[in-house]
Amino acid sequence: MATSEALDTGRAAGLFHALSDETRLAILERLRRGERCVCELTDALEAAQSRLSFHLRVLKDVGLVIDRREGRWMYYTVNPAALAEVSELAQALATPLPPRTDGCC
Numbered sequence: 001m002a003t004s005e006a007l008d009t010g011r012a013a014g015l016f017h018a019l020s021d022e023t024r025l026a027i028l029e030r031l032r033r034g035e036r037c038v039c040e041l042t043d044a045l046e047a048a049q050s051r052l053s054f055h056l057r058v059l060k061d062v063g064l065v066i067d068r069r070e071g072r073w074m075y076y077t078v079n080p081a082a083l084a085e086v087s088e089l090a091q092a093l094a095t096p097l098p099p100r101t102d103g104c105c
Helices: 009-018 022-031 038-045 049-061 080-094
Strands: 065-070 073-078
Touching: 009 049, 009 080, 022 038, 022 049, 022 065, 022 073, 038 049, 038 073, 049 065
Parallel strands: none
Antiparallel strands: 065 073
């Protein structure tokens, strides 16, 4: 994302919202070690499967995690491209733009 491009605020809000929850960050931290089955995440995070499924859905809906089915189990992994996008969005927000020159007060 070039600094002169307009920020996709809707996309940014979705990504940052997904990252704004402690449980979702804990899930991503676990997934940094590689693909995990939902049952492994349930045990590691000591969370009910229904609660974990909700948080995984939020992460999946914005593309931060990728899932695959193997038999009756779902496996999750981090989507590095989406995390790179988050990094680029944060960098864009931290990069000053030139002052407006359109005559607005």
